[in-house]
Amino acid sequence: MPPLVQLENVRKVYYGRAVLNDLSLEIPEGEVFGYIGPNGAGKTTTLKILAGLVTKFEGSVRVGGNDVARDRDKAHGLIGFMPQSCGFQSWRTVQSALDSLGELSGVPAELRAKRIPALLERFRLLDARHKKVKDLSGGMTQKLGLIQALLHEPKLLVLDEPLEGLDPPSRNLLKEIIRERQQAGTTVLFSSHILSDVEDVADRVGILNNGKIATSGSIRALVTDFGLPLEIGLELSVAPGNLGYLDELGTVTQHRPDEWRIRLVDGTPSDPVVHAVIEKTLAAGGKIRKVGLVEPNLDDLFAQYIERAHAN
């Protein structure tokens, strides 16, 4: 089966600067793909090309086998897009905005009558359905932007920074919805700077840098590929006067006033080091609150990637 999203050698130039430079990416059906990268890397431009907002570019972009430039309507019928900031006509109420956008997406009236209240209820916006959109808070407008993308139950959900501006319960709700949509067969492509959230829901991530995908894969695979070092985390309730003994075990960095990390030398098994940390800390008169292996996460991976990119 061909991938649902296919970008081949996409190049986009703004004022002489290539924002996307031979970008190629494939996302299979049913996958949740997290799209990350430094500011200005070209994430939004990629998503806008997919959604048909940016129309002048080189290369080929296909959704469900439909070329977004030539078979625009077919491709757009498959996509639900949430832009970074959503604008609605100021005279509209929440209900009328969703009703009209749903109608334009081809959702019949009887389905709109069921889906709109259900989604509003889910995002705790049902009480605001008769409010003017211009009177909504930023977070509420963000939720409305998400609802309009979900209304026609698209095969591909493209979300540009969907978690930005949402409170923690709404972020959790969105992650829950992404998982549900995935189970129903929807493919999700989303960009975010909140890497812990990307890690929570993405099957695969792609790191975009200098206009092309620098690396992509599952987070575990990327961590292994990058050879990120293991660290031992040590949290102390009472710190000994001198922590010099830790330097013998690896490179020590202080993360918080009461937390240290010991980066292990490549290939060193972690268990003996954990035991040594406990023994030596207690012997030095320290009291341990927590000690254990710290698995590298997407934050570490991204930080490491940026560090290497700058070094090169």
Next chain:
Amino acid sequence: MPTRSPTRVMLRDELVGFARSKVMIVLWVVLPILAIAAYLLLPQEITRSRGLGGLSATAFVGFLMSSVAGTVAALMVAVDIVSERNRKVYELFVIRPIRRETIIWAKFLGVFACVTVACVVSLGLGIAVDAVRGRAPGGDELYDIVKSLVSLIGVIAMASAVGVVFGVMSRTILVAVILVLYVGQNLTIVPMLPVYLGWLPNQFWLIMLITAVLTGLLVYGASVMFRRSEL
């Protein structure tokens, strides 16, 4: 129930949007009332005499509307387009399976229809006032009123089209307003240029035809510009 065509949905929404705007309430209600009030306050020697100096309420209201309707229509639609584009309203339309041109045509038809209704209401009120005062227009006078109304509708159409073009071209509201006020005002006389220059006979319906064709071309040009623009 099948969904309506995107064009109908967009047009319906634009009509509702403009109709609910404060500017339209002023045009539909406040302006006609003010026009009639101003007419009733005019000195009697201007309004009473039936000869050359006599000014009917219909003529007074028509004159007033013709001086503001075109400018209001052009400003309304230009400012609306720039403001909605800058607030990224169009992104949510364009990502749906509709033609981009539909947005522009719906915008044009919406403002054109709303301002035209305002003019018809005002002229109707003027005719009613004249009828109450025993000066109901009839025969040739009525034909002239119809011609004035058609000519006014032509100006509104042309001005709305110019507003749409400047709205699509401009990035800021200030630029759009300046273009409408300083350039747009002059463009609405273009349909009459062939007559002034002696290229065509001075025939009312011919000028209206030129107005209609130019209006169509302007809106078509604006819709092509909008289709090619990146949001």
